Amino acid sequence: MSIQTSLLILTISNSWIYSYNSMLLCLSNWTSNKSKTQIYTHSQPPYYPHF
Known part of the structure; x- marks a missing residue:
């Protein structure tokens, strides 16, 4: 019984x-995907909408 319990x-x-x-x-x-998308949106020209 004790062996079964320890296994459990x-x-x-x-x-x-x-x-x-x-x-x-x-x-x-x-978090890495989030930072990637942030970097991507910030590298866009300013007239692109930021999400």
Whole structure:
């Protein structure tokens, strides 16, 4: 029983770490995309609308 419990805890913590890592990856991708679009819009001529 204790082995099963520890395995369950291990699996839960692994999935939590995985979801946390994927969330971080998503966040970093989003911020880099945001900065890319900002750089892109700022490099446009001034008469282009800024979103």
